[in-house]
Amino acid sequence: MELEEMKLAWNDLSKKVEKQEILNQQIIEKMTKDQYQSNIKKIALPEYIGTIICYLGAAYLSVNVPKLDEPLIQFFGVISIALLLILPIISLQSVRAMRKINLSSHSYLEALQVFGKQKIRFQKLQKLNVSLGMFLMVIGVPVLMAIQDKSIEFSSLFWMLYFPLGIMFFLGFSYWVLKYYNRKLKATEKLLTEVNE
Structure with missing residues (x-):
């Protein structure tokens, strides 16, 4: 009788441990998703603020560029508006591509690979934005002065x-922002790597 009770107790204990492992895995997955989203939100928030500033600038230029007399300055104004949009x-x-990575629909290894590709794409697009921002600054200044x-x-x-x-400030600020974004992306990648191990 004791042996039978020990077997039942052992089976109960095994089931409880198995349930606990599943529960722990679910908690780890939820925490990982939350931390991932938190890191991406820290990148997205400045981008949203920048979007509002760009659209306000485009609205300002849209109202004032038609009032300008010189055709070259008007052309620069139109290009500036297009860049601001x-x-x-x-x-x-x-940022949206980074947020769309669904950690639960992929294995963590696949999620890490998708994240790596999106990270590289994000960094390239940010560098493109800095270059276009510099061009905007060069052609936008004469428009604003006019x-x-x-x-x-x-x-x-x-x-x-x-x-x-102004150029030096723009480049310094851009460097600081890109460095901040890269830190957040590395922290996110480290989080995904640690979960995968």
Whole structure:
């Protein structure tokens, strides 16, 4: 009788341990998904704020560019508006692709591979955005100066000091943002790698 009771107790204990392992795995998966989404949200929030700023800038230029007299400045204004509308689309599409990775529909190894591909794509698109942002700055400054009725030819202090400082600030800020994004992406990749081990 004791042997039979021991077998039953052993079976009960085995079932409880098995249920506990399944429960622990589910908790780990949920925590991983939550941390993954949290890291991606930390990247997405600045992109959403940048999108609002770009669209406000495009609206401002849309109202003021038709008032300009010089055709070249109007052309630069139209290109600036187009860039202000395109830049957020590129950013938001790359963030959306990162958010769409479904950790539960893939094995963690597959999720890590998909994440790696999206990470590389995201980084390339961010570098493209920095390049387009620099181009926007170069062609947008004459447009903004024309809107404010300031001459771009005779402002040597602007072109010798303020504009180069603005370029340096833009590049420094872009470098800082890309570095921040890369830190968040590495933390996310490390999270997925640790779960896979």
